[in-house]
Amino acid sequence: MDIFHSRIGSIHLLQLRGRLDSRSVEALSAQLVPLTEALGHQVILELTELQSLTSTGLRLLLVQARKSREQQGAFVLCGVQGFVREVFELSGFVDLIPIESGRKEAVARMNAPG
Amino acid sequence: MQDSEELLYRTNDRPPAGALAVLALQHAALVLVFMVYPVALAQAIGLSPAETGSLLAATLFSCAVGTLFQVLRPPWGTGQLGILIPTPVMLPALVYVGEMGGMPLIAGFACVLAVAEVILARLLPRLKACFPIEVCGVVIIGLGLAIGAKALTQLAPTTRAAAATSLDPLHLLVAGLTLASVIGATLFAGGRWRLVAVGFGLLVGTGAGAALGLVPAEELAELQRLPWFGLPHLHGTELAFDASLVPIAILLALIASIDNLAAQVGIQRLVDPQWRRIDFRQGTGSVQANAVGDGVAGLLSGMPVGLSSSHVGLIFSTGAAARIIAPCTAALLGGAAFMPKLIELLSLIPRPVVGALLAYFACYLIVSGMQLAQSRLLSDRRMITVGLSLVIGLMPLVLPGLKEGLPTPLQPLYESSLTMSALAAIGLSLLLRLGIANRAPLPATVDPFDFEALSAFFLRVGREWGAQRELISRAARVTGEAVEALGLLGIRREAIQARLQFDEDTLDIVLNYRGPVLDCPERRPVTGLDPDEDHQAARLAGHLVRRSVDRLLQSSEDDGQRHQLTLRFES
Incomplete structure (x- = not known):
């Protein structure tokens, strides 16, 4: 899996391409954990080019979403579609992790007051 | 279309x-x-x-x-x-x-x-x-x-x-x-x-x-x-x-x-x-x-x-x-x-x-016919069947005079290009299908935890069988999830054997493994997932697998130490 890290102002944007499973979860964890440990962080994960993910990948995203709340940060997913969307819906995670339709909407959510 | x-x-x-x-x-x-x-x-x-x-x-x-x-x-x-x-x-x-x-x-x-x-x-x-x-x-x-x-x-x-x-x-x-x-x-x-x-x-x-x-x-x-x-x-x-x-x-x-x-x-x-x-x-x-x-x-x-x-x-x-x-x-x-x-x-x-x-x-x-012929994965055998039978179907159109040289009872066969191409397709399909088994064990060289290798194997076998592209792709993804779930239970590569079985209607992925049984609940597990609990994650994975197949069959033997998990996909 490829991970592209960029910034939109103070927001960290991570674009994932490929498959998030037990083999690639370590690489994502290595990039994501330092970001979500910072107080008041803002992180967007764009999954538009993610072809599939397994329950291992889901677990990492849930863990990071919880940690983000604990750190009073913001952690949002966007571009969740196709088979990836199906996995989120089957697992019920679509209600547990903030998801926006696209990058623009995710950024707007980050910048919204309160 | x-x-x-x-x-x-x-x-x-x-x-x-x-x-x-x-x-x-x-x-x-x-x-x-x-x-x-x-x-x-x-x-x-x-x-x-x-x-x-x-x-x-x-x-x-x-x-x-x-x-x-x-x-x-x-x-x-x-x-x-x-x-x-x-x-x-x-x-x-x-x-x-x-x-x-x-x-x-x-x-x-x-x-x-x-x-x-x-x-x-x-x-x-x-x-x-x-x-x-x-x-x-x-x-x-x-x-x-x-x-x-x-x-x-x-x-x-x-x-x-x-x-x-x-x-x-x-x-x-x-x-x-x-x-x-x-x-x-x-x-x-x-x-x-x-x-x-x-x-x-x-x-x-x-x-x-x-x-x-x-x-x-x-x-x-x-x-x-x-x-x-x-x-x-x-x-x-x-x-x-x-x-x-x-x-x-x-x-x-x-x-x-x-x-x-x-x-x-x-x-x-x-x-x-x-x-x-x-x-x-x-x-x-x-x-x-x-x-x-x-x-x-x-x-x-x-x-x-x-x-x-x-x-x-x-x-x-x-x-x-x-x-x-x-x-x-x-x-x-x-x-x-x-x-x-x-x-x-x-x-x-x-x-x-x-x-x-x-x-x-x-x-x-x-x-419409072209779309249908390409709706399944095409192997060399199937491409030959499709292409050659269409060429044979052209014979009555391009060489109509050959009919006169045929015995009278066979002349009606040569009358219609549709009949010629249909009969050629049926004959070639039956002939070239000889030697194709409808079972394919996962080779020992393919690590089931390596999704790319697993997916490539599925694709290769799917082509031989002429399975639908989407069916093979879905089966590979779900099998990858199932294998990963077994990994969360501590089951190693050596303890897992897999084989694929296919007829025109169904594709079965049969996983045989030793170790704890994989729970595949019908209902979604509680969402208060403990991130450190691999067994909870495995249950969630089992649930995802069950929801992603058309049928799931499980059995155990050897006092509950050996298990068989069959993932059935219907085309």
Whole structure:
């Protein structure tokens, strides 16, 4: 899996391409954990080019979403579609992790007051 | 390619009266165009005008009755719209039979044909293995090519198209105007104009042809002489039989049944968006309904009939597959038998107009067949089956003279490019399938935890089996999830064995493993997931696996230490 890290102002944007499973979860964890440990962080994960993910990948995203709340940060997913969307819906995670339709909407959510 | 979602009128819809009338008129008019075949038969065996009229009327009744039976639900018919016409595949054999013993022998031959078709209809489901998806694709392409070839022969200035050295510019002009009218109505007017596009093209083309002198004056004079209405003179049930013709009748019944099934495939694929394989119940019903039509032809001294591939093209192009069109068309055909002027009028439609319409129908069928042939993963074997059978199907078109060198009983086989390509596809499919096992164990060199390697193996095997691309892709993803779940339970690669099993209907992934059993709950596990609990994550994965397959089977042995997990995917 490829991970592209960029910034939109103070927001960290991570674009994932490929498959998030037990083999690639370590690489994502290595990039994501330092970001979500910072107080008041803002992180967007764009999954538009993610072809599939397994329950291992889901677990990492849930863990990071919880940690983000604990750190009073913001952690949002966007571009969740196709088979990836199906996995989120089957697992019920679509209600547990903030998801926006696209990058623009995710950024707007980050910048919204309160 | 349109699918059922793009149909304007589905099988059980009832179009408004106006649309229904237009659709039935188009179908009936197209049947009347094909009355050229009984006319050709009559001319070939020297029938008098009165006998020719009787032949035409009897054939119209046969088409009407056969069309009515087609629309009856299985097991009597197909429950789908399908129109019967005098079938050109029979023509050479019928000329041979007619020269032997006149119309009584043709009538007796038609009765034997009907009996043979009833028997063949019962045997059709046993042919399931002969019709994998790529063969069905070839058959539909073959339908389109056969119609396309007919279309081109209509452009020739005489009926001996093979001898043509040039094309009449007037013929080309009329054909072009017809085609432009139909395409214009379909593409640019759009919407409900699709329903009348063919009729519109027919009117424009015929008008242009008449204005440009393509309708001979003497035929117009004959048309003037005929009354609009008149009782058909049917010669009745004078039957003769000759035992030496029985093998030919059986062979022709087989060819007609294959042609019939080919047209049925086109109809089934159009009306069912979930279509995956031939519905042989409908196939049996279709051949049976055809047999009824042939039986009526025998009793009334008409020409045997067959399911019209051109009408399949008309259904595709109009997007109207409503069953109700069939009885309306049958009523018009029955009524047409009482209208000698109408029959004559439709026989005057210039050949280039017919050619343009057939070319239009061919477009839809050829593309539909190509899509179908490529809907499954293609291995070298399947590509050879598809490609070579289409080339063989071209033989009657490119080398028509070879027919004369064949033994008489085999000549009907060479009559139709559709039959040749269908038989070649069936034969090649069976031949090249030899040696392909339907089980594939995961090699020891492929790590089931390596999704890329696993996916590549699935793809390779899927190609060999001609499985659907989407099915293989989904199976690989879910298997990857299942294996990962086993990994969360601490089960290592060495403890897992996997194999794939495939038939045309189902793909099974069978995982055998040692260790704790993988729980695959029906209900979603509680969402308060403890991130450090691998067993909880494995339960969630098990739930995802169960929700992603069509069926999940689990069993255990050796005091609960060895387990088998079967993931079933249905195509």
